[in-house]
Amino acid sequence: MMRNIFYKPLLSAYILSGIALFSSCTTVNTVERETPVGTKQIIADKRVITDSTLNKKVSIVGLNEGVTNGGFLQVQIEVLNRKNSLQDFSYRFEWFDMNGMLVDTPTSVWIPRQIEGQETMTITAVAPAAGVKDFRVKFIENVRKN
Amino acid sequence: MRKYLKYCLLFLPSLLFFGGCATHTRYVESTGPRTIVTTDINIQDFSYAAEEMINSLLASGALDKTQIQPAMLAISRIVNNTTQQIDTDLLTKKIRVALNQSGKALTTTTIGIGGIAEDPLAKGIQQEKEFYADKKEPQRMPDFTLSGKIIEKRDRQDEVRQVSYSFQLSLTNNDGLAVWEDEKEISKQSKRGVIGW
Numbered sequence: 001m002m003r004n005i006f007y008k009p010l011l012s013a014y015i016l017s018g019i020a021l022f023s024s025c026t027t028v029n030t031v032e033r034e035t036p037v038g039t040k041q042i043i044a045d046k047r048v049i050t051d052s053t054l055n056k057k058v059s060i061v062g063l064n065e066g067v068t069n070g071g072f073l074q075v076q077i078e079v080l081n082r083k084n085s086l087q088d089f090s091y092r093f094e095w096f097d098m099n100g101m102l103v104d105t106p107t108s109v110w111i112p113r114q115i116e117g118q119e120t121m122t123i124t125a126v127a128p129a130a131g132v133k134d135f136r137v138k139f140i141e142n143v144r145k146n
Numbered sequence: 147m148r149k150y151l152k153y154c155l156l157f158l159p160s161l162l163f164f165g166g167c168a169t170h171t172r173y174v175e176s177t178g179p180r181t182i183v184t185t186d187i188n189i190q191d192f193s194y195a196a197e198e199m200i201n202s203l204l205a206s207g208a209l210d211k212t213q214i215q216p217a218m219l220a221i222s223r224i225v226n227n228t229t230q231q232i233d234t235d236l237l238t239k240k241i242r243v244a245l246n247q248s249g250k251a252l253t254t255t256t257i258g259i260g261g262i263a264e265d266p267l268a269k270g271i272q273q274e275k276e277f278y279a280d281k282k283e284p285q286r287m288p289d290f291t292l293s294g295k296i297i298e299k300r301d302r303q304d305e306v307r308q309v310s311y312s313f314q315l316s317l318t319n320n321d322g323l324a325v326w327e328d329e330k331e332i333s334k335q336s337k338r339g340v341i342g343w
Contacts, residue, residue, distance in 0.1 A: 068205045069205075069206075069207030069210060070204060070207045070210045070250060072205070074205060090179045103247075105243075105244060105247055106196060106240040106243050107197045107200050107244055108177070109190065109193040109197055110175075110177060110178050110179040111197065112179070124201065126200070126201040126204045126205045127204075128204075128244055128248055129248050129249060130249065142179070143179050143180055
């Protein structure tokens with residue numbers, strides 16, 4: 001008898017939380033050419049992961065590098081949301097010259113983005129000057145209160 | 147002792163009330179992730195728009211197609227079609243600074259809409275210099291002009307309000323052709339509060 005009193009509300013709570021959890025999940029299906037024509041200039045990268053939760057939400061798949069017509073370094077980062085729900089994050093590019101000095105530019109700002117569940121997103125940035133040789137990208141979870 | 151305790155208990159609610167009203171002001175990075183987000187155009191929105199525009203403009207290579215490098219740029223009209231009073235320099239200045247740093251374009255401050263120079267002193271010095279140099283050749287004209295528009299669109303569905311801002315820019319060469327154009331849209335949603343927006 002006692003077991004029934006606790007069992008029913010507990011079961012209902014589990015079911016309701018399950019519905020709430022799975023109803024918020026919206027994932028992205030994708031389709032693309034089986035053998036891509038374009039060849040990516042994938043570059044080796046060094047990662048410093050301090051927030052493993054964010055790393056699951058915004059997982060870096062690869063870095064692609066190129067040069068624009070004007071001789072500017074162009075970087076594309078492919079990120080994947082390994083979670084099944086929409087995630088907020090911000091990123092910021094920092095650019096460095098030949099001597100490893102940070103190039104201060106108005107384009108170096110934290111950019112907020114949203115990524116759907118299991119979605120792959122490409123982030124593109126162009127170096128602010130022709131003398132820029134290196135870059136660093138920072139990712140952070142949304143710290144603003146909604 | 148009991149008397150003091152009585153006074154303490156009497157003033158405690160007021161202390162708690164006014165203590166709670168104390169404002170905490172701090173510096174935040176204006177380009178950082180901790181800035182305030184409202185449905186108005188915030189300072190960071192100009193940064194986002196400028197960042198995307200500069201990336202697009204530099205990647206296009208449109209500024210490389212002039213005979214003399216760096217290209218000369220004049221700022222034309224940026225129309226504010228929003229319900230807010232905004233200074234469009236918040237957008238254009240970032241673009242000007244970035245282009246200047248890139249070495250691809252320099253902005254003239256002596257040529258403006260309706261013949262009004264952004265820097266009248268610089269224009270005066272330029273004219274005086276030309277007068278004393280007895281210069282006969284015409285002054286170098288801008289290779290490009292930058293014009294644009296900021297548009298606001300508001301929508302509502304039940305309790306959710308959405309406001310979208312569209313930043314549109316065009317780079318026109320001196321043949322009158324728009325050699326580069328781009329648009330950046332920023333949308334914000336908010337749920338209606340108890341009072342107003």
